[in-house]
Amino acid sequence: MSSSQSQDRLKQLQEIEKEIVKVVSSAGHALQELSQEQPVEENLNMHTREFLNSLQGVEKGLLEQITYLTEVATGQPHEGSIYGAEKDFSLTCQGTRIAKQHVEDLVQEFQNQT
Numbered sequence: 011m012s013s014s015q016s017q018d019r020l021k022q023l024q025e026i027e028k029e030i031v032k033v034v035s036s037a038g039h040a041l042q043e044l045s046q047e048q049p050v051e052e053n054l055n056m057h058t059r060e061f062l063n064s065l066q067g068v069e070k071g072l073l074e075q076i077t078y079l080t081e082v083a084t085g086q087p088h089e090g091s092i093y094g095a096e097k098d099f100s101l102t103c104q105g106t107r108i109a110k111q112h113v114e115d116l117v118q119e120f121q122n123q124t
Contacts, residue, residue: 019078026071029064036061 040057043049 019075022071023075026068026075029067029071032064033061033068036064 036057040054040061043054043057
């Protein structure tokens with residue numbers, strides 16, 4: 011990686027850091043508005059939109075950095091997170107075990123009745 015590429019990456023990370031400050035600030039403003047006796051809905055909506063937009067920018071920037079670092083480190087493109095798929099699989103397995111146990115209990119009960 012050339013020096014200019016490194017500087018570009020550092021500038022991108024600094025921009026992400028600034029965006030994180032915006033996220034925290036927007037969240038603080040929204041919470042401050044909520045703590046008012048009578049929060050102004052328009053202000054609350056504005057701060058919430060700012061929070062969500064900044065958060066989306068941070069997420070996008072970090073994903074780009076992770077993708078780049080993964081490609082540099084492994085020579086392979088970043089394949090994304092599999093957390094959701096693993097969680098779904100785990101829940102499905104757990105549900106299957108429970109259903110199997112219920113069926114076994116029903117079979118046992120049926121056999122005991124005959």
